[in-house]
Amino acid sequence: MQDLLNIKAVRDSFIESLNNAKTLQELDEIRVKFTGKKGDLTLLLRSLGKLPPEERKETGQELNKLRDEIEYSLTQAGKKIRDFENEKQEINERIDVTLPERGRLSGAFHPVLQTMHEIADIMQGLGYSVATGPEKEEDFYNFECLNVPSWHPARDMQDTFYFADGTLLRTHTSPVQVRAMLEYGAPLRIICPGKVYRRDNDVTHSPMFNQMEGLLVDKNVSFSIMKGTMTEMLNAFFGKSLKSRFRASYFPFTEPSMELDIECVECSGNDPHCRVCHGTGWLEVAGMGMVHPNVIRAGKIDPDKYNGFAFGIGLDRMAMLKYGIGDLRLLFDGNISYFLSGFDSKEGGKKC
Numbered sequence: 001m002q003d004l005l006n007i008k009a010v011r012d013s014f015i016e017s018l019n020n021a022k023t024l025q026e027l028d029e030i031r032v033k034f035t036g037k038k039g040d041l042t043l044l045l046r047s048l049g050k051l052p053p054e055e056r057k058e059t060g061q062e063l064n065k066l067r068d069e070i071e072y073s074l075t076q077a078g079k080k081i082r083d084f085e086n087e088k089q090e091i092n093e094r095i096d097v098t099l100p101e102r103g104r105l106s107g108a109f110h111p112v113l114q115t116m117h118e119i120a121d122i123m124q125g126l127g128y129s130v131a132t133g134p135e136k137e138e139d140f141y142n143f144e145c146l147n148v149p150s151w152h153p154a155r156d157m158q159d160t161f162y163f164a165d166g167t168l169l170r171t172h173t174s175p176v177q178v179r180a181m182l183e184y185g186a187p188l189r190i191i192c193p194g195k196v197y198r199r200d201n202d203v204t205h206s207p208m209f210n211q212m213e214g215l216l217v218d219k220n221v222s223f224s225i226m227k228g229t230m231t232e233m234l235n236a237f238f239g240k241s242l243k244s245r246f247r248a249s250y251f252p253f254t255e256p257s258m259e260l261d262i263e264c265v266e267c268s269g270n271d272p273h274c275r276v277c278h279g280t281g282w283l284e285v286a287g288m289g290m291v292h293p294n295v296i297r298a299g300k301i302d303p304d305k306y307n308g309f310a311f312g313i314g315l316d317r318m319a320m321l322k323y324g325i326g327d328l329r330l331l332f333d334g335n336i337s338y339f340l341s342g343f344d345s346k347e348g349g350k351k352c
């Protein structure tokens with residue numbers, strides 16, 4: 001009788017433990033607690049021999065029943081826990097194909113390259129072809145044939161990176177003028193966009209920057225054709241008709257020489273504190289002039305039959321003006337977050 005009571009207590013304790021078990025490890029612990037070497041059920045089974053013979057059979061049957069029940073329940077509970085965990089894992093790992101995709105950044109042209117393409121496109125519309133020349137250039141094309149001999153003080157205008165062999169990094173795109181004349185002859189209309197290099201590095205200068213050269217050689221080229229071409233190009237680029245002025249200047253390779261200013265794209269001359277034109281109302285955008293006869297001659301074209309005009313535009317400056325980029329260095333430091341965020345309002349920028 002005493003043993004039957006014990007059997008009931010062990011059974012109740014097993015059921016309670018089983019109901020609380022949540023993991024396979026807990027089930028294992030229960031298995032050890034009841035059916036292990038020193039388990040509650042094992043001890044009862046071992047004590048069978050001490051019972052009076054008439055009780056042994058019935059108690060033995062009860063204990064065997066309980067052992068079967070414990071084993072069955074543990075197996076079932078283990079299966080249940082395993083199924084539940086599998087299902088949980090499946091849910092966690094399930095791929096929801098209906099979810100929207102993660103945003104992807106699309107590539108875009110650098111603002112300077114974009115500017116280069118836009119101006120090239122406009123100039124091609126005016127009949128100009130794109131010419132190229134080397135960035136590692138010979139002194140002859142960069143200076144000598146552009147009417148800047150080695151003793152000429154104008155060499156100081158462009159502080160130059162020289163190589164040991166006397167070649168240099170071109171300081172402007174102008175060397176392509178004579179290269180193109182020698183290659184194609186007259187008449188000629190070319191532009192040459194590209195990188196140029198000078199020993200300059202401060203807030204408004206970078207040792208590498210971008211220019212676009214333009215050259216037209218033909219018969220009876222007039223100053224007004226040059227003015228018309230430049231005005232046309234700038235209006236098309238900025239998408240509005242801007243006031244412009246041509247200021248007398250000096251370049252050794254043109255005579256007469258001019259600098260072209262356009263009305264401030266930011267304030268149109270109405271803001272005395274404008275951060276772009278500093279209140280002057282004007283922005284310098286290009287150097288130009290009628291090609292010097294010596295340069296035409298260096299291109300093996302007869303200056304008595306042909307003349308022409310040439311211009312050089314700073315592409316970085318044009319990009320900054322069009323896209324409202326306040327600091328030249330932003331164009332070169334590779335931090336695209338500035339452009340992706342639509343430009344820092346401190347810089348007063350516009351999105352490109």
Ligand code: DAH
Pocket residue numbers: 171172173174213214251253254286287288289309310311312313
């Ligand atoms: N090469 C000049 C510079 O880098 C710009 C320039 C001025 C180019 C006048 C020209 C020109 O073709 O005619 O400062």
